[in-house]
Amino acid sequence: MTARLHVLLGAGGVGKTTLAAGYALALARAPGRRVGLLGIDPSRRLKDALAVALGDMDAPVPGAGALRAAILQPAVSMRRWASEACPDPATRERLVGNPFFRAVADRLATATDIFAAARVAEWAEHDPGLTDLVVDTAPGLNAIEFLTRPERVAAFLGGRLISWLRWLAPGAGSTQAPGGLLRGGARRVVGGLVRIGGSRMLGELADFFSLIQGTFTRMIGRVQATERWLHEDASQILVVTSVRQDGAETARQLVGALSEAGLGARAVVVNRALPAGFATEGALVEVAAADPHAAPVIRYALAYAAIQERVVEGVRGVAGKTVILPDARGLDGDGRLEAMARIGTLMRGGLE
Amino acid sequence: MAGATASSENGPGVTPLRYLPRVLFVLGKGGVGRSTVATALATALAARGDRVLVFQWALSEAIAPWFGLPPAGIEPCEVAPRLYVANFRLDDSLRMYFVEHLRLGTFYRHVIHGSAVRRLVEAAPGIAEMMFLGHLCWLTTLAEKEAGLRFDRVMVDTPASGHGTSLLDLPETLGAMHVSGLLGSEMARVGQMMGDPAWTGAVVVSLPEELAVEETLEVVPRATKSLGRPLVAAFVNRSAARFVEDEANPAWLLALHDRVQPRVFDSLGGIQSDLAGRLGFERRLRDALRGATQHGTVSLDDQLALGSDGSPRGIVTALAGSLEALFAGAA
Numbered sequence: 275m276t277a278r279l280h281v282l283l284g285a286g287g288v289g290k291t292t293l294a295a296g297y298a299l300a301l302a303r304a305p306g307r308r309v310g311l312l313g314i315d316p317s318r319r320l321k322d323a324l325a326v327a328l329g330d331m332d333a334p335v336p337g338a339g340a341l342r343a344a345i346l347q348p349a350v351s352m353r354r355w356a357s358e359a360c361p362d363p364a365t366r367e368r369l370v371g372n373p374f375f376r377a378v379a380d381r382l383a384t385a386t387d388i389f390a391a392a393r394v395a396e397w398a399e400h401d402p403g404l405t406d407l408v409v410d411t412a413p414g415l416n417a418i419e420f421l422t423r424p425e426r427v428a429a430f431l432g433g434r435l436i437s438w439l440r441w442l443a444p445g446a447g448s449t450q451a452p453g454g455l456l457r458g459g460a461r462r463v464v465g466g467l468v469r470i471g472g473s474r475m476l477g478e479l480a481d482f483f484s485l486i487q488g489t490f491t492r493m494i495g496r497v498q499a500t501e502r503w504l505h506e507d508a509s510q511i512l513v514v515t516s517v518r519q520d521g522a523e524t525a526r527q528l529v530g531a532l533s534e535a536g537l538g539a540r541a542v543v544v545n546r547a548l549p550a551g552f553a554t555e556g557a558l559v560e561v562a563a564a565d566p567h568a569a570p571v572i573r574y575a576l577a578y579a580a581i582q583e584r585v586v587e588g589v590r591g592v593a594g595k596t597v598i599l600p601d602a603r604g605l606d607g608d609g610r611l612e613a614m615a616r617i618g619t620l621m622r623g624g625l626e
Numbered sequence: 627m628a629g630a631t632a633s634s635e636n637g638p639g640v641t642p643l644r645y646l647p648r649v650l651f652v653l654g655k656g657g658v659g660r661s662t663v664a665t666a667l668a669t670a671l672a673a674r675g676d677r678v679l680v681f682q683w684a685l686s687e688a689i690a691p692w693f694g695l696p697p698a699g700i701e702p703c704e705v706a707p708r709l710y711v712a713n714f715r716l717d718d719s720l721r722m723y724f725v726e727h728l729r730l731g732t733f734y735r736h737v738i739h740g741s742a743v744r745r746l747v748e749a750a751p752g753i754a755e756m757m758f759l760g761h762l763c764w765l766t767t768l769a770e771k772e773a774g775l776r777f778d779r780v781m782v783d784t785p786a787s788g789h790g791t792s793l794l795d796l797p798e799t800l801g802a803m804h805v806s807g808l809l810g811s812e813m814a815r816v817g818q819m820m821g822d823p824a825w826t827g828a829v830v831v832s833l834p835e836e837l838a839v840e841e842t843l844e845v846v847p848r849a850t851k852s853l854g855r856p857l858v859a860a861f862v863n864r865s866a867a868r869f870v871e872d873e874a875n876p877a878w879l880l881a882l883h884d885r886v887q888p889r890v891f892d893s894l895g896g897i898q899s900d901l902a903g904r905l906g907f908e909r910r911l912r913d914a915l916r917g918a919t920q921h922g923t924v925s926l927d928d929q930l931a932l933g934s935d936g937s938p939r940g941i942v943t944a945l946a947g948s949l950e951a952l953f954a955g956a957a
Contacts, residue, residue, distance in 0.1 A: 286656015287838075373802045377752055413656035415685040416785070466737035472806025518657075519938065520688065527686055549889040557885040558894075561878060568878035570869035570931035575897050577930040601896060606836055 277404040279394070279503050284514035285524035286413030289545040291315055292605060293514055294410035295324065295343075296618025299611065301406050302341035303619075310397055310407040311335075311343040314390055320345075324611070330354070332397065337611060344397075348389040352378065352489075355392070359488035369489075374482035386412045387420045388497060395496035395503065414524050420497060421504075421535040510540035512625075513593060515585060517546055517578060522585040529592050539593035541625055544586055546601040552579035597624035642954040643858070643921055647827035648766055649819070650858065651782045653791065653849055654831035655841045659863040662941055663831045663926070664781040665689055665709075669946035670953055672708040676778040679710040679765065683758055683785050687713035692938040700761075702775060710777070719757045727764065727772060728808070755796050756809065759816045766825070767815075791845060794820070794828065794852035820853070827858040829919075832911055834862055834904035839911045846918055857919045862908050865925035869932075870901040901931075924952065 280301075282294045291313060298311035310332060313320055321328055324335045324343055330350035332342040353370065360366040369375050394409055411417035467476050503509060513528050515521035529539045552558070552575060562572035590596050599620055604613035652664040661682070668678040679702055680689055687697035693705035700718040702710040724734035762782065769775040784793060792799075797817040805813055819825050828849050832842035842860070850856055879898055883891055912923045926948065929941045 287658065287833075373804065377799050377803065419685070463737055466733060468807065470807050471809045472804070474804040474806065475809070478804060519936070521657075523688070548893050551887055551890050552893070555886045555890050557882060558890075561882060561885075565878045567871055567876060570866075571879075571894070571898050571901060573933060574901065574928065574931040575894055577934065577936050578897070581930075581936045601900075603896065 277398060278406045279500075279506070279509040280406060280408045281411060281504065281509075281511045282409065282514055283411050283417050283511060283528050283539075284413070285518070285521045288514050288516040288518070288521045289602075290413075290514050291320055291410050292602065292614060293512075293543065293545060293599075293617065293621060294408050295320055296602070296614040296616070297621050298341055298343070298406075298408040298618070299338055299615040300618035300622045301408065302339040303615070307405045308340045308401070308403050309342070310401065310404055311341060311410075312390070312393060312397065312407065313343065313345045313410045314386060314412055315345070315410065332401075342401075344393075346386070346390050346393055348386060351389055351393055351396075355493060356486070356489045359492055360485070365485060368481070369485040372478060372482045372485065374479055375486065387417055388493070390417075391420050391500045392493045392496040395499035398499075398503070399496075415527060415531060418528065418531055418535070421501065421537070422531050504537060510625075511537060512541050512543055513539045514543045514545055515589060517544070517548075517582045517585055519581060519585065519588075522588045525589055526592055541595035541597050542589040542593045543597045543599060543621065543624075544582075544589065545599050547582055547586075547598045548575070548579050549600070552576060553583075595625065597621060599624065643952055645824070646779070646953065647824055647858065648778065649762060649780045649782060649826045651784055651794065651826070651828040651849075652831060653784055653828055653845055653857075655838055655845075658831045658833045658838050660831050661689055661783050662938060662945065663829075663861050663863055664783045665692070665711075665942045666926075666945035666949055667829075668709055668779070668781045669706065669942055670949040671779050672706065673946065673950055674953060675708070677708045677710070677776060678779045678781065679712060679777045680781045680783055681712050681714065681762060681765065682783040683714040684783070687711070689783075692942065702777075714758050714761060716754045716757060719761045723757065723760065723764075727768070752796065752800055752803070755793055756800060756813065756816070759793065759796060759819070760812045763812075763816050763819045766819070791848050791852060794849055797821075798852070823855055826853070827855075828853060829859045829861060830857055831861045831863055833864055834866065834908040834911065836907060839907050842911060843914050846915060850918070859921040860911070860915050860919050860923045862911060862923060862925045864904070864928040865908055866901040866904040866928055866931065867908055867925055868927055870898070870905065872902050872905050874899045874902060901928075 280297065282290045282297075284290045294313065295311060298309050301307055302309040312332075313328065320343075324338070326333055326335050326343060328343055328345040330344060330347040332344040335341045335343050352375075356369055356375070357366060360369060390409070390411060394407065397407060398404060415422075464476070471479070504511070511532060513525045513532075515525040525542050529542070532539055558572050558576065562569045562576075586596065586598065599617060602613055602617040604610060650667070652660055652667070654660040654663075661680075664680050668680050671678045682689065687699075689711045690696065690698040690703055690705055693711075695703065695705055698705075698711045698713050700712055700715055700722065702712040705711050720738055721734065724738055725731045762780065764772075765775065765777060765780060769777070797813065797820055800813050801817075830842055830845055830849065832838045846857060846860070875895070876898065879895060882894065886894070908925065915923050926945055929944050930936055932944070934940050934944055
């Protein structure tokens with residue numbers, strides 16, 4: 275892959291989305307770049323800041339140079355991938371009407387990581403001129419579950435069971451039972467599944483697996499392509515925390531899980547940090563003691579500074595670099611695009 | 627802790643809840659303090675004598691370590707008197723369901739545990755969610771007889787709000803899948819649990835910040851629709867309403883200008899305006915949710931401003947103290 279992949283990971287609420295957008299804006303300002311930003315969270319801030327109707331397919335961001343952005347919508351991706359893999363309209367209709375397909379596509383959020391991973395590779399396929407793709411992710415360890423539990427991805431297709439089920443599917447391909455199908459183990463397993471879920475559900479599940487195979491094969495291919503892309507030297511994984519103990523703990527766990535998957539984090543980014551020197555300002559304590567209006571705010575600031583110290587200490591040395599960023603100002607007002615680009619530029623500087 | 631109070635929209639002080647379902651889903655975006663509030667609610671209930679479980683679904687269980695204990699598994703672990711913590715895991719739950727509940731040990735070993743079926747169970751959409759709700763149902767019904775586990779209340783710490791509300795939708799989702807057999811009867815039981823207002827309810831946790839407020843305002847109608855009734859209450863965590871002046875440059879701040887380093891002064895100004903900014907977001911949330919929940923919106927003070935050391939356990943204890951009044955009259 276010639277483009278660079280930049281993935282931001284971290285606990286919920288640490289500012290991943292803002293930093294991903296800011297970083298992408300900063301990258302897009304360099305000459306000769308063509309940058310993509312894939313978000314997973316349709317937050318209003320991102321929409322407002324980028325002033326673009328973000329959808330599942332990427333669209334240019336006005337005023338942001340060569341930046342294109344998209345927001346992952348698993349239901350839309352899934353339907354697009356199903357169409358891609360089922361050129362025959364009748365088959366496609368049967369798939370889209372299958373209750374399991376609807377459940378996968380619309381409701382259940384457990385597989386966001388897999389959808390995001392497949393979407394990343396799809397982007398690169400469709401946009402050969404891309405130089406950088408910045409990816410925001412689901413909170414916490416969920417974002418990299420596809421790396422740590424690859425069997426979950428393969429489970430959609432692998433193994434004898436799925437071929438038994440496919441044989442059970444009404445009107446789906448083979449009319450001949452595979453050798454010895456309903457003898458021994460197979461009979462027991464299928465009988466057991468009927469006992470658990472009933473024969474109608476089993477039939478629909480079988481139909482689902484049969485119809486979805488082409489879609490899943492491509493999806494798995496893309497997830498694997500993304501995994502290879504992540505392992506390339508030029509790719510970087512940035513783990514973000516804010517000044518929060520649980521954020522730092524999640525950052526450490528993420529780095530650990532990544533290293534088990536043979537991946538290193540380029541940096542841990544501590545977001546929304548105060549400048550040094552709070553703890554040594556005696557005047558703050560004096561004013562807090564004397565003025566009841568000042569006291570809660572100053573107590574808050576000092577407690578924040580103390581937590582920051584523990585957070586920074588806790589993540590230092592965990593990854594290649596520790597980047598400390600101030601709280602970005604002006605994200606909610608006019609000029610929010612500039613404010614995001616500013617924090618992104620700071621982050622870019624810190625990473626170099 | 628001094629100064630820790632909750633306030634509802636009925637004015638200062640706490641209006642006690644009229645009733646409290648046995649199972650309470652605690653919804654909210656990542657980072658709003660969902661686990662903190664769930665544990666504080668549980669601690670307050672335990673203080674009045676209830677046996678309470680905080681039931682999580684997390685890749686890495688976080689609450690037991692706040693109490694100096696190793697992360698809890700699916701077996702409830704008592705972290706403080708009458709306060710229990712457990713974490714859902716699909717493997718354990720399947721084993722418990724088939725081996726301990728249905729007494730189908732042989733079936734489990736030969737059919738479920740075999741790698742082909744296990745992989746199917748992991749991949750098939752909705753199975754994990756179904757087992758989660760089934761386990762929850764078991765915990766509040768048969769667990770006492772079958773495993774000697776009795777809980778008066780269960781706080782469900784849902785993974786993230788998208789995921790959390792999809793759990794509330796599950797009976798409907800699975801209804802469309804024409805399930806019968808064991809899963810079908812399990813589903814009927816779960817449907818009964820979710821449909822009973824005395825059995826199941828939900829609260830939402832938010833922060834007085836732009837993104838959290840936006841998300842909460844999306845989650846509340848969605849969850850109300852899925853449940854078929856209003857949420858029990860909304861919580862604004864880290865409220866600054868009781869202690870910050872609605873002013874960007876209060877006199878005390880200006881007076882500090884020549885007494886501290888410029889960068890410290892600037893950051894302190896930033897903190898003051900952030901805290902003051904929370905007032906507006908909290909007002910927006912309260913106004914938008916007026917009448918949308920049964921009890922109203924309850925504010926929880928930001929404990930960092932009230933002398934807390936910021937440790938999760940310290941914050942939970944302080945919040946629980948302020949929440950006890952909420953449960954004074956709850957049946």
